[in-house]
Amino acid sequence: MKKSLLLIPALISLSAICTFSQSIVAAWLFDGNVNPTSTTPISVTNNGVTFVADRKGAPNKAAYFNGRSNIDVNTIAPFNSTGPYSISLWAKPETNANTSSYFIFTKANPSRDFAVTYSADDQFGTQFAPSANSYNVLTEPNASVAGSWYHIVAVYDGTTQKIYNNNILTASRTTTSQPLWTGTEVQIGSLTSALNYKGALDDLSYFTKALSQAEVTYLYNGTITSLSSDEEITFKNGIYPNPTEGLITLQKSSKWFVNDIFGNSIASGEGTSIDLSTVNAGVFYIKTNSGTFKVIKK
Incomplete structure (x- = not known):
């Protein structure tokens, strides 16, 4: 299956992601x-x-x-x-x-x-x-x-x-x-x-x-x-923005789990939003129903 390219969804969040609809x-x-x-x-x-x-x-x-x-x-x-x-x-x-x-x-x-x-x-x-x-x-x-x-x-x-x-x-x-x-x-x-x-x-x-x-x-x-x-x-990638200042949006609602690079649990929940604003900058892994994603927190 193709490594995907990325074209449009009608998705704009307060964190400034994209709307490519009709374009x-x-x-x-x-x-x-x-x-x-x-x-x-x-x-x-x-x-x-x-x-x-x-x-x-x-x-x-x-x-x-x-x-x-x-x-x-x-x-x-x-x-x-x-x-x-x-x-x-x-x-x-x-x-x-x-x-x-x-x-x-x-x-x-x-x-x-x-x-x-x-x-x-x-x-x-x-x-x-x-x-x-x-x-x-x-x-x-x-x-x-x-x-x-x-x-x-x-x-x-x-x-x-x-x-x-x-x-x-x-x-x-x-x-x-x-x-x-x-x-x-x-x-x-x-x-x-x-x-x-x-x-x-x-x-x-x-x-x-x-x-x-x-x-x-x-x-x-x-x-x-x-x-x-x-x-x-x-x-293909269902998480944005990445890197993030704090707020992350999931393309689809899902149970999610956030771990640091050592495997320690940072947060968990369910829905389409993850708030990492109170977490120190670093690299984290977010596991959802769609897979595991590497995310950089600024």
């Missing part, structure tokens, strides 16, 4: 195929993409792009949102030997409405075109290490572009311009069948909203398993 367009889990999980049918064409182990070592659970392969997304209407958007993905890039960027996920031709990139200096970035031959480009300041997995989230909220790398906001810029939203091609692994990405890719999802830091954290810690027709996403 998720599609998620590519790459569970041995290139078909997306989506609420409306989306047709795709696989042009040479193969499958490799994902970040957890599960075989054939991530897509591999060889620098010539890509995926054509033939159904583009769901990506014509003309407003805020976010792109979340896991990438394991190979060193970029080109003089220009690889393109990981794009909507373009004639305008570049959105793009996630990997530069010749091994930096992740995002961009869009507010006018013909003009690009709002945001690139991380630091290079990534080729051959390592990174969780990348690109966010555009209408006035600001942001990049998160492994749950850390690494770059941000304000803008008074907007994408033209005239692109007619959506591709994974290339820009209009050129500047092809080389490396592994997993758990790619597109949202028609600007994700918050709390939502980015939830995506970083979790993994999506399914997206139903009413846009409810099933998460």
Whole structure:
């Protein structure tokens, strides 16, 4: 069974977790195929993409792009949102030997409405075109290490572009311009069948909203398993936020038991909330009907 990716539930607590309802367009889990999980049918064409182990070592659970392969997304209407958007993905890039960027996920031709990139200096970035031959480009300041997995989230909220790398906001810029939203091609692994990405890719999802830091954290810690027709996403990890300042929410009501790293009982109860606000900072294990979860208390 797929290591899940994380897509939406209608869950927002006072501790600032996420509501992705009505904002998720599609998620590519790459569970041995290139078909997306989506609420409306989306047709795709696989042009040479193969499958490799994902970040957890599960075989054939991530897509591999060889620098010539890509995926054509033939159904583009769901990506014509003309407003805020976010792109979340896991990438394991190979060193970029080109003089220009690889393109990981794009909507373009004639305008570049959105793009996630990997530069010749091994930096992740995002961009869009507010006018013909003009690009709002945001690139991380630091290079990534080729051959390592990174969780990348690109966010555009209408006035600001942001990049998160492994749950850390690494770059941000304000803008008074907007994408033209005239692109007619959506591709994974290339820009209009050129500047092809080389490396592994997993758990790619597109949202028609600007994700918050709390939502980015939830995506970083979790993994999506399914997206139903009413846009409810099933998460593999049922506890959030993690790390926590004190209050923890369970996705499902359950009996729960909290132990420290030495196995000592800290608390127990039943329901959907656990309050660790009076507990000293540290690592704890919460056992529920769904399994045992490692939680960090700040």
